[in-house]
Amino acid sequence: MTLPDTMRAMVTMGHGGLEQMVLHADWPRPEPVAGEVLVRVRACGLNNTDVNTRSGWYSKTVTDATTGGAFEEVGEDDPTWGGAPITFPRIQGADVCGEIVGVGAGVDPARIGARIITDNWLRDPDDPTDKNKTGYFGSERDGGFAEYTTMPSVNAITIRSELSDAELATFSCSYSTAEGMLTRANVTAKDTVLVPGASGGVGGALVQLAKRRGARVIALASEAKHSDVTSLGADRVLARAPDDLRAALGEDRITVVADVVGGPYWPTLIDILERGGRYTCSGAIAGPMVDLDLRTFYLRDLTFTGSTVIDPEVTNNLVRYIEAGDVKPALAATYPLDQLREAQAAFIAKKHTGNIVVTP
Known part of the structure; x- marks a missing residue:
């Protein structure tokens, strides 16, 4: 197979606004080194990590909600998910679906032609469970907003x-x-799970995956998106931020809040948790700074868990769910690569219900 020496790529040139993403028509095509595969990108999902890394929102100097625009001040030492600088220019984009078209030394050539999706976490092969030794595809190395990308073979998961x-x-x-x-x-x-922001990509996934576990799911979403969220399996869908959440819940008792929203409404979510309840968080798009009454935390025997770096078996399980048809995609819209700025603008504005995908 003859491959081109160059490719189209949307390259992020530094922290800042949408203008930092620049389309290049002749970016050098990467070559896989030992242990890696070369993937022809067929599609690449867009996520908060792409937006927040580009804008520098992860820096502790930023206290505002995710806006997708440039911030007045971004710390130089902690502007990414891992609290460390990254190298620019950088091709972002973690969620690749594509075809393996080349392999580096030590990788079985039989992998060529395989259809794959990514395990986004770049782990130390000698110590894969050490969360301090992890990177993220499209952050610590170039990702999928391009026609081709390389990745460790172990991160390219064959899917049928x-x-x-x-x-x-x-x-x-x-x-x-x-x-x-x-x-x-x-x-x-045994749980009843409350999902704020249920119309987003992670929110919709939480609805489906919590239902897969047999839990009862109460979702919060804007009224215009209630039918979409209901179609994902939510048992009830309430307003995005009810004035009296306890009254809106009625007889439902919440044992788990699964949150990627945060922001000013956060104390309300904590207040309605049952004694012994659990709060799990992997985002704060409405704002990272919240008020917590520690008496609520300890007197109600609550457990808080942050969730960023996941164990390898989580992704492996997910692939099994997909292949078995246990979960369905929530594809909201596709944009061509040269419209990645417009795609991010739509993502930031929450124009669509579900996930936005870019195609080269």
Whole structure:
């Protein structure tokens, strides 16, 4: 197979606004080194990590909600998910669905032609469970907003599915994030789970995956998106931020809050947790700074878990769910690569219900 020496790529040039993403028509095509594969990208999902890394929102100097725009001040030492700088220019995009078209030394050539999705976490092969030794695809190394990308062979997971490339590109980040949260919170069929922001990519995945575990699911979403969230399996869908959440819940008693929203409404979510309840979090799109009454925390015997770096088996389980048809994609829209800025603008504005995918 003859491959081009260059490729189209949307390259992030530094922290800042949407203008930092620049389309290049002749970016050098990467070559796989030992242990790696070369993937022709068929589709790549868009996620909060892409937006927040580009804008520098992860820096503790930023206290505002996610806006997707440039911030007045971004710390130089902690502007990414891992609290460390990254190298620019950088090709972002973690959620690749594609085809292996080349392999580096030590990788079985039989992998060429395999259809794959990504395990986004770049782990130390000698110590894969050490969370301090992890990176993220599209952050600590170039990702999938391009025609080709390379990755460790272990991160390219073969998948057998009749779903389209764009549909498969919705799973790697949103669904693994959701499954990681539910795993940390040990959600079972005995639980009633409250999902704020249920119309988003992670929120919709939380609804499906919590239902898969047998839990009862109460979702919060804007009224215009209630039918979409109901179709994902939610038992009830309430307003995005009811004035009296306890009254709106009625007889439902919440044992788990699975949250990626945060912001001013956060204390309300904590107040309605049952004694011994669990709060699990993997985002704060409405704002990272919240008020906590520690008396609520300890007198009600609550457990808080943060969830970012997930264990390898979480992604492996997710692939099994996809292949078995246990979860369905929540594909909201596709955009061509040269419209990645417009895609991010729509994502930030929450224009769509579900996941946005970019196709080269």
